[in-house]
Amino acid sequence: MKLKENKKILVLLIFLILLFMSLIVYLSYFTIFEAQNIVDHPANRRENLKIAGIKRGSIYDSRGEVLAHTEGERYKYKRVYTYPVIYSHVVGYSSKIRGNTGIEASYNKYILGESQPELLKNIKAFFDSDYESYTGDDIYLTTNTAIQQKVRDLLSETGEKGAAVVMNPKTGEVLSLVSYPDFNAGTIERDYAAIVEKNEGAFYNSAMQGGFTPGSIQKVVSSAAIIESGINRNYEDTGEESAGGYPIRNSGGKKYGEIDLKDAVTFSVNTYFASKAIEVGSEKMGEVAERFLYNKAIDFDLNTQNVKFNKSSYNYKNWDKQALAASAIGQSDISVTPLHMCMVASAIANEGKMMKPYLVSKVIDSEGKEVLTKEPEELIQSVSPEVAEEIKSMMIEAVRVGSGKSAALRSVQVAGKTGTAERSQEKTINNAWFIGFAPAEDPQVAVAVVIQNVQFLGGEIAAPIARDIISFSLQELSK
Numbered sequence: 001m002k003l004k005e006n007k008k009i010l011v012l013l014i015f016l017i018l019l020f021m022s023l024i025v026y027l028s029y030f031t032i033f034e035a036q037n038i039v040d041h042p043a044n045r046r047e048n049l050k051i052a053g054i055k056r057g058s059i060y061d062s063r064g065e066v067l068a069h070t071e072g073e074r075y076k077y078k079r080v081y082t083y084p085v086i087y088s089h090v091v092g093y094s095s096k097i098r099g100n101t102g103i104e105a106s107y108n109k110y111i112l113g114e115s116q117p118e119l120l121k122n123i124k125a126f127f128d129s130d131y132e133s134y135t136g137d138d139i140y141l142t143t144n145t146a147i148q149q150k151v152r153d154l155l156s157e158t159g160e161k162g163a164a165v166v167m168n169p170k171t172g173e174v175l176s177l178v179s180y181p182d183f184n185a186g187t188i189e190r191d192y193a194a195i196v197e198k199n200e201g202a203f204y205n206s207a208m209q210g211g212f213t214p215g216s217i218q219k220v221v222s223s224a225a226i227i228e229s230g231i232n233r234n235y236e237d238t239g240e241e242s243a244g245g246y247p248i249r250n251s252g253g254k255k256y257g258e259i260d261l262k263d264a265v266t267f268s269v270n271t272y273f274a275s276k277a278i279e280v281g282s283e284k285m286g287e288v289a290e291r292f293l294y295n296k297a298i299d300f301d302l303n304t305q306n307v308k309f310n311k312s313s314y315n316y317k318n319w320d321k322q323a324l325a326a327s328a329i330g331q332s333d334i335s336v337t338p339l340h341m342c343m344v345a346s347a348i349a350n351e352g353k354m355m356k357p358y359l360v361s362k363v364i365d366s367e368g369k370e371v372l373t374k375e376p377e378e379l380i381q382s383v384s385p386e387v388a389e390e391i392k393s394m395m396i397e398a399v400r401v402g403s404g405k406s407a408a409l410r411s412v413q414v415a416g417k418t419g420t421a422e423r424s425q426e427k428t429i430n431n432a433w434f435i436g437f438a439p440a441e442d443p444q445v446a447v448a449v450v451i452q453n454v455q456f457l458g459g460e461i462a463a464p465i466a467r468d469i470i471s472f473s474l475q476e477l478s479k
Helices: 002-040 045-052 102-106 118-127 145-158 185-198 215-229 261-266 270-280 282-291 321-327 338-349 385-400 458-477
Strands: 066-071 078-081 138-141 162-167 174-180 235-237 257-259 353-355 360-364 370-373 378-381 415-422 430-438 445-454
Touching: 078 185, 145 162, 145 174, 145 445, 145 458, 162 338, 162 458, 174 458, 215 261, 215 270, 215 282, 215 338, 215 385, 215 415, 215 430, 215 458, 235 270, 261 270, 261 385, 270 282, 270 321, 282 321, 338 353, 338 385, 338 415, 338 430, 338 445, 385 415, 415 458, 430 458, 445 458
Parallel strands: none
Antiparallel strands: 066 078, 138 360, 162 174, 162 445, 235 257, 353 378, 360 370, 415 430, 430 445
């Protein structure tokens, strides 16, 4: 009898142990694999309430000027933007209804103060009554607000869609990044539906997302391939080159006669580059392009799950001679972003070294401690210092006497290259480009400008804008 009772107790004990084990396994699985999905679920009001109780950290520019801060009482906080329009694509917005964009999205973890474990913050608050465990970290950007405003003003004055990026070529710090048209981040909840209905692309950050045909700014990369290949650089220009079977002509139907690579860059001679590209071959052209990080994903501070710094594409592996010839002048299966082309100009300015672009310089927690610090980082040696120096001298001539003359400044030597990417069969609608840097002897700023779907050439509209950006930026940085 006693034996039977012991067996029953043992069976019950084993059953209870299995129940407890099942519960442990379930809770472990839930904690490891499912917890974040529950937290992120839109029906989870508890997480929304928690976030509403956090005072989001502030965002500052490189000189400590406040770009975004939080006002009001706990659970009734309001996000305030000092420059809601000019920083709409950089700072972005934080909305209870529309979510987060820009730095507000990509650095949301820090802005909510999640760089430290919540338990640790609660312990600090327990021992220090002045410590606010619900305050987020502050973000410091590399941007200069005066330059950001100037660039936005210049783009808006054209009345056309466009984008511009200004960088320090030696460090990769982004001094300004503007996409136009833009929007007002401070009134986004009120304006959102109207912006969507208008459908002008105001939410689209074309400075880092836009895939544009480069036109003749691609000749900077093509020149590097020509120099490295060691081919004969002389050429007899007759005004037309039937490389690959399709005639390629110079802008305005010009004929230049006996020229070399320096002349071809200075006056943006299409026929020269079409002919030389076939001599160089697609493999070498592609290899050099990929050293300038075409076809490569590049990490950037504005990257989020929904928004990425688009890869510049150079799809050379299946090109025939016609496509290869067109690629050398930026008219083939090539797509670039203004941010990447500013990096290309920066590499030439920086002895061939391409630096990683960055917008956030540091993150400071509520106690004043740095929880994140960014330092300049070299991505790749795109070309040798000697090749970079040779291309720089050609870009100086392009601005001094060539196609980029309207980017010239009296007191500062500018190096640059224009580009006009045809967008219509009639060759009347273009994407107008300019990339460059200054001062040429000791570059402090690099710039890329694109104006979309205009009748103007790059030298007519993009180059003057770049000139004004460079002039203003150098003055501002000297203060």
